[in-house]
Amino acid sequence: MSRRLRMWVLAVGVLGFAALFGAACLRLPDFGGDSHPYGDRSVQAALAHRTANVIAAVNFDQRAFDTLGEESILFAAVLGTVVLLRQTREERQVAPAPAEVPLPVRRYALVMLPVALLVGLYVVAHGQLSPGGGFQGGVIVATALHLLYIGADYRALERIRPVGVYEVGDAAGEAAYLMLGLAGVIAGSAYLANVLIGYGTFNTLASGGLVPLLNVAVGMEVACAVVVLLARFLDQAVEIEEESGT
Numbered sequence: 001m002s003r004r005l006r007m008w009v010l011a012v013g014v015l016g017f018a019a020l021f022g023a024a025c026l027r028l029p030d031f032g033g034d035s036h037p038y039g040d041r042s043v044q045a046a047l048a049h050r051t052a053n054v055i056a057a058v059n060f061d062q063r064a065f066d067t068l069g070e071e072s073i074l075f076a077a078v079l080g081t082v083v084l085l086r087q088t089r090e091e092r093q094v095a096p097a098p099a100e101v102p103l104p105v106r107r108y109a110l111v112m113l114p115v116a117l118l119v120g121l122y123v124v125a126h127g128q129l130s131p132g133g134g135f136q137g138g139v140i141v142a143t144a145l146h147l148l149y150i151g152a153d154y155r156a157l158e159r160i161r162p163v164g165v166y167e168v169g170d171a172a173g174e175a176a177y178l179m180l181g182l183a184g185v186i187a188g189s190a191y192l193a194n195v196l197i198g199y200g201t202f203n204t205l206a207s208g209g210l211v212p213l214l215n216v217a218v219g220m221e222v223a224c225a226v227v228v229l230l231a232r233f234l235d236q237a238v239e240i241e242e243e244s245g246t
Contacts, residue, residue, distance in 0.1 A: 042054050042057065042058055042062060045057060045061065045062055046058075046061075049061060049194055049199050049207075049208055049209050049211065050199040050200060050201070050202040050203075050207040050208060050209075051128050051207060051208035051209075051211050052128065052129045052130075052202065052203045052207065053127070053128055053129055053130060053131065053133075055131065055133075056127050056128045056129075056133055056208070056211055056215060057128075057208065057211060059133065060128075060133075060208075060210070060211045060214040060215055060218075061194045061208070061209070061210070061211055064181070064192040064194075064214065065191075065192060067214070067218065068177060068178070068181070068192065070135075071173075071174060071177060071218055071221055071222075072174065074221070074222065074225050075170065075171075075174045075221065075225065077225075077229070078170055078225045078228050078229055081228075081229055081232050081233075082167070082228065082232060085232045085233070085235070085236065101150070101151060101152065101153070105150065105151065106151045106152065107151075108151070109147040109148070109150045109151025109152075110147075110148075110151045110152075112144075112147055113144055113145075113147040113148060113151065114144075116140060116143065116144035116147060117141060117144040117145070119140055119144075120137045120138070120139075120140030120141035120142075120143075120144055120223070121137065121141065122137070123136055123137030123140060124137030124138065124141070124215065124216060124219035125137075125205065125212075125216070126205070127212070127215040127219070128205075128207060128208040128211045128212045128215055129203060129204075129205070129207070133215050133218070133219070134214075134215045134216065134217070134218030134219035134220075134221075134222055135218060135219075135222050137219045137222075137223075138218065138219045138220070138221070138222025138223035138224075138225075138226065139222060139223070139226055141219070141223040142222075142223045142224075142225075142226035142227045142230070143226075145157070145160065145161060145227060146230060148160060149234075154234065161227060161231060163227075163228060163231045163232075166224040166227045166228050166231070167224070167228055169220055169221075169223075169224035170221055170224035170225045170228055172220065172221075173217050173218065173219075173220035173221025173222070173224060173225075174217075174221050176217035176220070176221075177214060177217040177218065177221070180192075180210060180213055180214055180217060183195060183196065183210060192210075192214075194208075194209040194210045194211065195209070195210075196209035196210045196213075
């Protein structure tokens with residue numbers, strides 16, 4: 001494709017987006033008015049399913065398809081990274097030298113590791129009740145594990161981070177979200193519809209129907225995905241060994 005043709009394709013896309021975006025803006029409620037149809041409907045739907053956190057109700061109930069897309073993008077990014085950064089025949093992994101970590105840094109990292117891990121799990125578990133959820137909590141959990149890299153060394157991190165296990169966890173989290181969506185189809189409704197019988201008691205961990213289950217699936221996928229991404233980039237300490245005669 002020539003440069004001129006690419007520019008024409010880009011122009012058509014930009015003009016099309018501008019036309020649709022402009023039409024959408026013309027239908028928006030007036031700024032500063034007292035009519036908030038989207039907010040009112042979101043709150044009503046969250047209360048109907050006994051989900052205390054309206055943001056979680058929107059993410060995992062009213063627009064669960066969009067959240068599935070975001071999770072799938074991260075899953076595809078991890079898959080692409082694993083393929084692109086895989087070890088080739090001309091590479092061999094070099095064990096990193098032990099790092100000299102200052103004692104205050106070591107103590108701080110080792111003390112904060114279990115605290116950060118607990119906070120991450122709490123954010124995931126309570127995503128349907130308070131601000132947070134699977135995406136935020138998953139990142140916190142993955143970050144907490146890497147405090148061991150800061151407080152000790154890379155070999156210590158490798159002992160608690162078997163990459164293969166986290167790759168399986170990443171795929172399992174993605175698959176769990178997809179499979180939970182079938183509950184709506186089995187119940188005769190739409191895919192990812194919140195049809196779980198018995199929404200629980202308002203403001204408890206069991207509230208929200210499918211919301212807490214989808215939230216946990218996302219938390220598992222995000223935590224494992226971030227661990228795998230960081231592992232692949234950290235493992236790039238390699239040596240290119242030339243074949244004899246070249």
